Amino acid sequence: MLSASETRTQTAIKVENVSLTYKAPLERRPTLKGRLSRKEAGFRLIEAVKNVSFEVHKGTVMGVMGANGAGKSTLMRMISGILPPQEGRIEVLGRVSTLLALGVGFNRDLTGRENVVLGGLAAGLSREQMLAKYDEIVEFAELEDFMDVPMRAYSSGMYGRLGFAVAVTMEPDILVIDEALSVGDARFRRKSFDKMRDLCTEERTIVIVSHSLGAIKDLADEAIWLDKGDLKMCGQVDEVVDAYAEFLGVEQEDATSKEDV
Amino acid sequence: MQSVIEGERSTGAVAQGSAGRTASLRRIATETSTTPAHGLKARREDEFNTERHVYEPHKVGLPPLRSYFRELWKRREFAYEMARTDMRAQHLDTTFGRLWLLLNPLLLAGVYFILVDILRRGKHVQPHYLEHLVLEIFAYYYVSGAIRAGARTVVGGGKLVLNTAFPRLLLPLSSVLEHFLRFLPTLVIYGIIHVAAGLPVGPHLLLVIPLVILLTAIAAGLSMFVSALQVYFRDLTQFLPYMLRLWLYLSPVLWTVSQIDKRGLHFLVWINPIGPPLVALSDLVIDGYVPAASLFAASAGWAVLLGLIGSIFFMSRERDFAVRL
Numbered sequence: 326m327l328s329a330s331e332t333r334t335q336t337a338i339k340v341e342n343v344s345l346t347y348k349a350p351l352e353r354r355p356t357l358k359g360r361l362s363r364k365e366a367g368f369r370l371i372e373a374v375k376n377v378s379f380e381v382h383k384g385t386v387m388g389v390m391g392a393n394g395a396g397k398s399t400l401m402r403m404i405s406g407i408l409p410p411q412e413g414r415i416e417v418l419g420r421v422s423t424l425l426a427l428g429v430g431f432n433r434d435l436t437g438r439e440n441v442v443l444g445g446l447a448a449g450l451s452r453e454q455m456l457a458k459y460d461e462i463v464e465f466a467e468l469e470d471f472m473d474v475p476m477r478a479y480s481s482g483m484y485g486r487l488g489f490a491v492a493v494t495m496e497p498d499i500l501v502i503d504e505a506l507s508v509g510d511a512r513f514r515r516k517s518f519d520k521m522r523d524l525c526t527e528e529r530t531i532v533i534v535s536h537s538l539g540a541i542k543d544l545a546d547e548a549i550w551l552d553k554g555d556l557k558m559c560g561q562v563d564e565v566v567d568a569y570a571e572f573l574g575v576e577q578e579d580a581t582s583k584e585d586v
Numbered sequence: 587m588q589s590v591i592e593g594e595r596s597t598g599a600v601a602q603g604s605a606g607r608t609a610s611l612r613r614i615a616t617e618t619s620t621t622p623a624h625g626l627k628a629r630r631e632d633e634f635n636t637e638r639h640v641y642e643p644h645k646v647g648l649p650p651l652r653s654y655f656r657e658l659w660k661r662r663e664f665a666y667e668m669a670r671t672d673m674r675a676q677h678l679d680t681t682f683g684r685l686w687l688l689l690n691p692l693l694l695a696g697v698y699f700i701l702v703d704i705l706r707r708g709k710h711v712q713p714h715y716l717e718h719l720v721l722e723i724f725a726y727y728y729v730s731g732a733i734r735a736g737a738r739t740v741v742g743g744g745k746l747v748l749n750t751a752f753p754r755l756l757l758p759l760s761s762v763l764e765h766f767l768r769f770l771p772t773l774v775i776y777g778i779i780h781v782a783a784g785l786p787v788g789p790h791l792l793l794v795i796p797l798v799i800l801l802t803a804i805a806a807g808l809s810m811f812v813s814a815l816q817v818y819f820r821d822l823t824q825f826l827p828y829m830l831r832l833w834l835y836l837s838p839v840l841w842t843v844s845q846i847d848k849r850g851l852h853f854l855v856w857i858n859p860i861g862p863p864l865v866a867l868s869d870l871v872i873d874g875y876v877p878a879a880s881l882f883a884a885s886a887g888w889a890v891l892l893g894l895i896g897s898i899f900f901m902s903r904e905r906d907f908a909v910r911l
Contacts, residue, residue, distance in 0.1 A: 347909045355910075357819040406641055406751035408908050409649070415641040421751075432742070439671045446664035447752045449657065498637075 336418065337499055337530040338381040338404055343413035345374045345399055373399035375554040376413070381547075383418075384528040388535065388545030388562055390569050395551040397534045401503050404532065419498025419530070420449075433477040437468060440476055441491055450495070458494050465520070466490035467513070482509045489517050493524060500524065503534040542566050647902040654901065658753040665756050669764035684771070691727055691772050695720045702840055712842055717783050718872045722839040722864055724772045725798075729805040729860055730830045732765035736809030737816045737823050740907060747907050754904045755897060758813040762806045769798075786874035793870050793877075797863050800885040804859050807892030810900040817903070817910050838864050859888040 351367035352359055374396040381387045391397050402408040405421050432440060441462060445455040463472055466486040471479065479487075485508025492500060508517065518540065525531055525544050535541050541548060541562065548565035550558040558565050677683040699719055712718065739757035740747060747754060781787065816822045834840070837858055843865050846854060855861035862884035866877035 347906075349909065354820050355818055356821040357825070358821055360819065402749075402908060403641060405749075406639055407749065409641050409644055409905055411643050413643075415639075417639040417641070418637075420637050421639075432744070432746075434675050435671055439674075443664065443667055443671060444746065444750065446661060446667055447746055447750045447756070449660060449752065452663055452667070 335383040336380050336416075337383045337385070338418075338532070339414075339416040340377060340379050340400075340404070341414045341416075343374060343377050343400075343403060343410045343415060344372075345396075345403065345408060345411050346370060346372045372554050374403070374410075374551075377551070377554075377556045378413075379549055379556065379559050381530060381532060383530055385547055386525045386531045386533065386545045388533050388541035388548035388566070389551065390535070390538065390541060390548060390565070391551035394553070396554040397551055398503055400551065401501050401532065401534060405501055417499065421497055421499045421501060434475055436475055437472040437479070437487060441472075441487065444491065445495070448495075454495075458496075462487075462490045462494045465494060482513070485509055486513055493517075493520055499530045499532070501532045501534075504536065538566050538570055644905060647905075648898070649901060649904070651901075654753055658755060661752055661756055664752070665760035665763050668756075668760035669767060672761075672764050673767065678768070687768055688771055688775050691724050692720070692775065694727065695723045698723060698840055712844070714783060714785065714872050715842075717779060717785060718842060718868055719840070720779055721776050721871055722837075722868060724769070724776055725801060725864060725867060726834055726837060726839045726860070728765055728769040728772075729801055729808075730833065731768070732762045732805040733808045733812060734823075734826055734830060735765065736761040736805075737812040737826055739809075740813045741816050741820065741911065744911060747911055754907060755810060755900055758809040758900070759806060761813075762802065762809050765805070766802060780871070785872065788874075790870065790874065790876055794867070796882070797867050797870070797885065800863050800882075800889045801860065803889035803893050804863070804885075807889070807894070807896035808859075810896035811892075814900040814903045814907075817907055833858075833860075837861060838868065842868065856884060859892055862888065 347370075348368040349371050351369060377396075377400065389397050389400070399408065403410050403415055404417060406417070432443075435443070438459075441459065442452070442455050446452065463469055466483075466489070468483060468487060468490075471483065476484070489508055492502065502521070508514070521531075521533070521544055531544075533541060533544060545562045547560065548562040548569075549556060550565050550569045558568055673679060673683075678687055695716075699716055702715075702719070736758040739761050740754060743754070743757050746752075747757075812822065812826065836854060837860055838846075838855060843852070843855060846852060855865055862881045866881040866885060869875060869877040869881070
């Protein structure tokens with residue numbers, strides 16, 4: 326067994342000079358008819374992530390901050406292997422469980438149970454692994470009466486609760502959580518925050534994306550700050566959060582988001 | 587803005603030069619007191635019990651194929667579960683659902699039989715035309731159903747495509763699997779008709795298996811192709827039914843090869859991917875002889891060609907899906 330300090334020296338996520346630019350179509354709904362009737366298809370080039378490098382060590386909780394459109398979600402998708410980078414290299418050690426902006430529930434016609442099982446199978450877990458964790462997921466999400474109901478009938482809070490429950494229950498080596506701290510009602514939020522804190526105190530690698538600076542300061546050890554695709558700052562959580570808060574204050578005279586847990 | 591980073595860099599343990607492989611990371615390196623070289627060694631030793639993923643830019647637009655297909659195979663249970671769940675959502679697991687599964691193609695065969703009967707004014711040159719029609723309709727609807735449903739899979743995958751890392755080829759392939767599971771019971775129905783009509787039964791019928799496999803490969807290839815295309819042209823599913831209907835009329839389903847041979851239209855069989863396998867199926871099952879090797883060769887050729895085009899097109903576009911949905 327490695328001691329805690331030795332574990333921390335191992336790199337869990339290594340992001341090296343990663344960039345991603347993509348073309349976003351300007352059409353509301355891309356169609357063949359539209360393509361044929363217009364001379365050229367409009368695109369906007371979006372430089373989502375520009376030459377970003379950082380490392381997350383094993384057992385570290387890393388907070389990710391930045392305004393809307395800063396490239397946070399794109400970066401999380403790349404770490405999760407959903408979007409391959411265009412340039413650079415990402416190395417991830419361990420099984421990643423992703424909770425990106427309310428993950429499960431891809432097919433609203435299927436029941437909660439079916440969505441959970443299919444989501445797990447797609448993520449590469451076996452049916453046995455899913456069934457072993459199933460009750461725990463349902464219990465945490467407090468959706469016992471809704472698991473056999475098509476997810477069409479779920480409220481957005483219920484969606485979020487189920488997604489959060491799946492991600493934190495699967496005991497991944499690396500947990501990526503994207504703006505999921507604010508799902509459900511106040512009580513469930515408290516509960517997920519407590520769960521997060523439990524997970525953070527374990528020797529587990531976690532990447533949290535949140536607009537709540539208070540939550541990041543509370544949970545994370547280190548933080549990165551993204552701005553329009555650039556890595557602006559990277560370091561100890563207090564310093565980065567303070568710098569970011571100051572930046573927000575300068576820019577919009579509004580630090581209310583700091584108290585937003 | 588730049589000054590913030592510079593400020594960061596000038597503080598902290600820049601002295602740990604070896605740690606600074608990634609420039610902006612030096613502060614983290616300071617926190618971990620041991621040297622990174624040690625960390626690297628420990629990681630290598632750890633590789634036996636952890637999964638290691640490396641994500642790099644795709645070369646020539648394709649993901650690394652070996653690991654792609656290894657991941658795909660690892661998730662075969664997903665395809666099966668997805669197919670079953672989809673059928674359950676359509677209530678195909680209930681008695682009436684199953685009945686409908688059998689009744690639907692039979693009714694279609696009935697409709698087309700009457701249609702052809704009217705067009706021919708009751709004169710059927712061909713013996714066992716009805717059996718031919720039923721068999722070919724079943725096979726055709728297997729392929730076209732898989733393509734039609736497959737087209738929607740990627741766009742319909744929504745959040746799963748956005749938020750989960752998995753080989754997306756599983757989506758159209760699970761829809762092919764679903765239609766294969768729906769096709770099997772119709773084969774039993776055909777079997778009953780076959781025996782009732784007194785058509786020959788023998789070991790030669792085993793050749794149906796490779797023909798069904800080739801039809802499946804053709805269906806899979808086209809299904810992968812249209813499901814990727816659907817991401818870029820969302821109105822494709824509106825055109826698709828017309829194209830598939832046209833395809834039905836151009837395939838040896840409502841007519842037989844001997845009828846078009848008289849008019850010198852035999853080429854229609856070869857330029858149609860499902861032409862050769864459907865002709866072979868009719869030769870084998872209805873007429874009871876082993877079809878010409880050229881029919882098998884052409885079927886296999888189409889299957890390989892469409893399978894390659896479909897999967898390569900899909901995989902080369904796959905990276906794009908998450909930002910297009």
